[in-house]
Amino acid sequence: MRKNERIRSMLALLDEHYPTEDKCYLYYENEWQLLFATIMSAQCTDERVNTVTRELYKKYPTLESFASADLSELEQDIRSTGFYHNKAKNIIAAAGQLLTEYNGVMPSDIDKLTALAGVGRKTANVVRTHIFHIPSIVVDTHVKRITNKLGIVDSDDPVKIEFELMRLLPKENWGRLNTQLIAHGRSICKARRPDCENCFLNVCCKSYKG
Ligand code: SF4
Structure with missing residues (x-):
């Protein structure tokens, strides 16, 4: 099968088996909560991040409260998400940038988003997709694999x-x-043991040798 055909087949099959609306697996109630949750999700599961953020966003209910947070206290608050030194430092800095440079309003521009502390293209694209509904591709571990x-x-x-x-x-x-692809990676094409025999994408998968 040529690459174009493989792509057409993959997209049709994914639409057949999984929801066709964008779904975010992270808990958030506003744009900066999604930004910070995505920063925390690096090298961490969404479930773990959601457990942390449900409490965290009660303790820090505003951007101002994050911008003025005590670094070592925030580190402890988000410790279980891993890499907490950097994540806490970036969250405090990004909160400050949003307040001073954007008056607390999240920008949608990719260059402005990626200029925020700790925000790479993946995090920026999560915000663009789920907050601004701008077509964007989020490349996480499942999409990459x-x-x-x-x-x-x-x-x-x-x-x-x-x-x-x-x-x-x-x-x-x-x-x-x-x-x-997150749904597919969690249920069938798992990192450690992909279930290729029962995978509906095996008809268009270059790795499938069945
Ligand atoms: S056939 Fe195997 S490797 Fe290919 S997408 Fe399916 S589970 Fe993943």
Whole structure:
């Protein structure tokens, strides 16, 4: 099967098996809560982040409270998400930037978002997808692994993968690709043991040798 055919087949099958609306697995009630939850989700599961943020956002209910937070106290508050020194430092700095540079209003521009402390393209694209509904491709660990396995991309670099996927995929699929591949990665194409025999994508997967 040629790459274009593989892509068409993959998109149709994903739409057949998984929801076609963008779904965010992180808990949040406003834009900066999603930004901070996404920063905390690096190298951590969404479930763990959600457990932490449900309490955290009660303790720090405003951007101002994050901007003026005590660093070592915030570190302890988010310790269980891992890499908590950097995450806490970045959250405090990003809260300050949002207040001083944007009057507390989240920008939607990718360059402005990625200029915030601790915000790379993945985090920026999560915000663009779920807050601003701007077509964006979030390349997380599932998207990276599965698109490589399928033979749609051939790279370890999330930014290269994002640009390649933007070139190859119709814009209407960008937002939901992440939601659908997370679902697929959690249920079938697991990192340690992909269930290729029972995978509905095996008809278009370059790695499948069945
Ligand atoms: S066939 Fe195997 S490697 Fe390919 S997407 Fe399915 S589970 Fe993943």
